Amino acid sequence: MSLFRRVKNLFAKPEPPQAEKSPLLLGPGDVVEVSLVTYQVTGRTRNAQRNAVLLTLQDGRDVRYLHIEERERITYALYSPIDGRLDSFDEVPTTIELEDTNYYLEEQYNGEVRVLGKTPFGLDGEQYVWQYQSDDRKLLRIEWQDGRFMLYEGEAVIAADVKILHGA
Structure with missing residues (x-):
């Protein structure tokens, strides 16, 4: 390397570090690590009114769902789908017992969602959500859209356990 190039490099501005991709902007093709699993x-299902997304995650044959919501801070919850059925959209209970665990309704909301890629509901539309929590901090999530229910069971994940490894 020539002397002129060395002097030039001393006065050159360093490249700014790339900003980390926001978790709310993740979508198909991205890679994330949650609790040491890649x-x-x-x-991706996005509810813009709540500033929240539900990501469909796949590790081999295992499919999980990561709910990310930004309020005062970004919160994460990792869910697995469960088999179950409810009879009516109008009769979702405030307390549900599953395998000797009682879940209590924490929040119920609805809103317009946009979907991208492989999601439980294939089309954009109005979605209703019920979120429950048990006394031992387990989570239950019920979604209704286009006449169909989806049920998920999961747990909260601390922000330090979620890493964005590669963005598309």
Whole structure:
């Protein structure tokens, strides 16, 4: 390297570090690590009114769902789908018992969602959500859209356990 190039490098501005991709902007093709397990993001359901997304994650054959919501801070919850059925949209209970665990309704809301990639509901539309929590901090999530229910069971994840490894 020539002397002129060395002097030039001393006065050159360093490249600014790349800003980390916001978790709310993740979508199909991205790779995330949640609690030391690496997942490919295959789908995304976004509720812009709540500033929240539900990411469909895949690790081999295992499919999980990461709910991310930004309020005062960003919160995370990791869910697995469960088998179950409810009879009516109008009769979702405030308390549900599953395998000797009682879940209590924490929050119920609805809003317009946009979907991208592989998601439980394939089309954009109005979605209703019920979020429950048990006494031992387990989470239950019920979604209703287009006449169909989806049920998920999961747990809260601390922000330090979520890492964005690769953005598309």
